[in-house]
Amino acid sequence: MSLERYVGDDLCYNYIGIRADESQRKGYISTKPNIIARYPFIEDGITKEDVVRILEESGLGLPAYYEWRSRSGCYFCFFQQRIEWIGLLENHPDLYQQAMDYEKVDAQTGERYTWSQRESLEELMQPDRIAAIIQEYERRKVSRRNGRDQTLLQVFGFSELLVEDEGEACLICHL
DSSP states (O other), rough: OOHHHHHHTEEEEEOOOOOGGGOOOOOOOOSSEEEEEEOOOHTTTOHHHHHHHHHHHTTTOOOGGGGTTOOOOOOOOOTHHHHHHHHHHHHHHHHHHHHHHOEHHHHHHTTOOOSSSOOOOHHTSHHHHHHHHHHHHHHHHHHHTTTTTTOHHHHOOGGGGGGGGTTTOOOOOOO
């Protein structure tokens, strides 16, 4: 059931957790006038730095998945970087397996349905492939530190919208 159908014609305030430093994003926008979008972080000027500070001061800290992910989101997000798929494999092999179980090959057409355009999760988890992905990730980190190989999103300060391998951003995480 969709949110709009669930709410019906009742007045609803939809609170969207987009920060002040990412105000170019919009989040879910309803077509119904009774569902009103509110952006409390933008309204209060709360940035990523503020969120990290609030989490640290509260004793919660950042979620553990930020050790290997660049943002929150679905464990099977098809916009995540290959290095993040490796992080999922290493940290939550059960969830990696669930994501892998969604991948299919159409028996009639032979068309592959995978999370990543160029390879399946089964292919990605091969030791040689993991080593290559880690090596490329490390090379990119060095290039970024040295100011080379930057995209325009990085130059203009929107690097969190960039998905390293695909060049796109998820509509859920980055509207």
